[in-house]
Amino acid sequence: MSDRSPAGRRPVDRPRRAALEVLTAVRVDGAYANLVLPQVLRKHRLEGRDAGLATELASGAIRMHGLYDPIIDACLTKPRLQPEVRDVLRLGVHQLLAMRVPDHAAISTSVDLVRATVGRGPAGLVNAVLRKVSRQDRGTWIEQVAPAPDTDLRDHLAVAESHPRWVVDELAEALGSDDELGRLLAADNAPPRVTLVARPGLAEVAELEAAGGTRTSRSPYGVVLDGGDPGDIAAVAEGRAGVQDEGSQLVALAMADAPLAGRDERWLDLCAGPGGKAALLASLAFRRGATLVAHERQPHRAALVASAVRAVPPEAVHVLAGDGTRPAWVPGTFDRVLVDAPCSGLGALRRRPESRWRRTPEDVEVLVGLQQVLLDVALESVRPGGVVVYATCSPVLTETVQVVEAVVGRRDDVEEVDRFQLWPHRDGTDAMFAATLRRRALA
Numbered sequence: 001m002s003d004r005s006p007a008g009r010r011p012v013d014r015p016r017r018a019a020l021e022v023l024t025a026v027r028v029d030g031a032y033a034n035l036v037l038p039q040v041l042r043k044h045r046l047e048g049r050d051a052g053l054a055t056e057l058a059s060g061a062i063r064m065h066g067l068y069d070p071i072i073d074a075c076l077t078k079p080r081l082q083p084e085v086r087d088v089l090r091l092g093v094h095q096l097l098a099m100r101v102p103d104h105a106a107i108s109t110s111v112d113l114v115r116a117t118v119g120r121g122p123a124g125l126v127n128a129v130l131r132k133v134s135r136q137d138r139g140t141w142i143e144q145v146a147p148a149p150d151t152d153l154r155d156h157l158a159v160a161e162s163h164p165r166w167v168v169d170e171l172a173e174a175l176g177s178d179d180e181l182g183r184l185l186a187a188d189n190a191p192p193r194v195t196l197v198a199r200p201g202l203a204e205v206a207e208l209e210a211a212g213g214t215r216t217s218r219s220p221y222g223v224v225l226d227g228g229d230p231g232d233i234a235a236v237a238e239g240r241a242g243v244q245d246e247g248s249q250l251v252a253l254a255m256a257d258a259p260l261a262g263r264d265e266r267w268l269d270l271c272a273g274p275g276g277k278a279a280l281l282a283s284l285a286f287r288r289g290a291t292l293v294a295h296e297r298q299p300h301r302a303a304l305v306a307s308a309v310r311a312v313p314p315e316a317v318h319v320l321a322g323d324g325t326r327p328a329w330v331p332g333t334f335d336r337v338l339v340d341a342p343c344s345g346l347g348a349l350r351r352r353p354e355s356r357w358r359r360t361p362e363d364v365e366v367l368v369g370l371q372q373v374l375l376d377v378a379l380e381s382v383r384p385g386g387v388v389v390y391a392t393c394s395p396v397l398t399e400t401v402q403v404v405e406a407v408v409g410r411r412d413d414v415e416e417v418d419r420f421q422l423w424p425h426r427d428g429t430d431a432m433f434a435a436t437l438r439r440r441a442l443a
């Protein structure tokens with residue numbers, strides 16, 4: 001499992017080379033790690049344990065560089081460092097402080113890697129820095145490079161748990177206190193286990209359990225996979241089941257199961273791409289004799305929705321590409337509406353290693369305006385007496401309760417009937433928010 005290094009004598013192993021390619025694509029091309037990883041793994045023909053190693057190296061080094069960079073900087077004698085060399089060092093520090101790689105292996109493979117990819121020049125520096133890092137454990141390094149927790153807990157956690165400080169503040173405000181903040185941020189740094197959904201009427205939960213999984217505690221359709229590639233499971237390959245966080249299943253169920261008086265035939269998923277919730281809703285709609293319109297602004301994401309719902313009988317689901325701020329249907333058309341709004345995604349940091357470093361407070365400001373418009377459109381789209389679920393994969397208050405309160409506050413025909421906020425450290429799910437609103441029936 002190794003390539004000859006052109007500039008050095010020793011071979012470079014392919015998982016580490018692959019991990020470095022992911023870091024480079026994320027840093028230089030603005031790639032998303034979860035999209036580029038499968039391509040790089042295929043290119044290097046990595047499977048099984050080697051694919052797992054490359055994934056852990058790349059994800060861990062990207063996610064944790066808020067801690068690793070101050071450690072690297074504390075070991076430098078000159079402040080300047082080429083970005084390519086820093087990437088190799090981040091991978092090395094992750095192996096030394098977060099993985100069970102022996103020190104000598106972490107150091108020598110990093111030296112080989114920098115020789116093969118950057119050149120011989122920085123090999124000595126990589127060796128010296130990683131030797132210094134290896135002399136202390138992670139806890140001692142955190143004490144050395146992070147502000148003391150009793151001076152400012154949030155400053156401390158921003159470094160120790162590697163989150164931008166503004167994100168720490170937003171998450172703390174959403175939690176309502178700093179008591180659980182450390183546990184939440186640590187949960188953001190643990191890769192989530194793969195959760196499947198058995199789409200009702202198309203697959204049985206028992207079928208997924210038989211593939212090696214355990215039922216989820218809250219969604220009746222969820223199974224946590226013990227290991228392996230979900231694509232190898234027939235029900236997943238055929239679209240009768242899918243990969244879906246339990247929190248997302250609970251959001252879809254909040255929409256499908258909200259008590260409703262009167263007609264219950266027309267359902268709308270206003271922002272459906274890539275289609276995870278739409279597929280669960282469409283299978284439920286089919287069983288109940290209803291029809292789902294799965295609506296999405298971006299045509300290529302609408303195509304992903306069509307693929308996600310491919311196992312649902314076509315009479316139960318229509319995929320529609322369009323802008324939800326300019327609806328193509330008359331007001332009051334639907335009985336149930338889900339608006340799973342475009343959001344900062346700060347509730348799904350476990351899945352997207354680079355996203356905490358990409359998002360800015362300004363992004364949130366821009367999104368809030370769109371979220372309010374989409375919620376208003378959803379409320380206009382539902383008949384009097386119908387229900388709307390507003391959801392985000394963000395717990396940030398300006399995107400969640402404040403959107404709901406702003407929109408409900410300027411209307412006299414809507415009441416909020418339910419609300420929940422899930423958390424990775426409490427619920428084992430992404431930090432999904434959902435509020436169920438009912439449009440008052442006409443007097």
Ligand SMILES: C[S@@+](CC[C@H](N)C(=O)[O-])C[C@H]1O[C@@H](n2cnc3c(N)ncnc32)[C@H](O)[C@@H]1O
Nearest residue numbers: 271272273274275276277297323324340341342
């Ligand atoms: C959070 S994602 C939805 C996730 C989806 N419900 C699922 O479970 O797979 C938000 C989606 O809204 C779409 N979107 C953004 N602006 C929109 C608009 N004006 N109208 C409709 N969809 C929009 C985005 O392209 C994105 O696919």
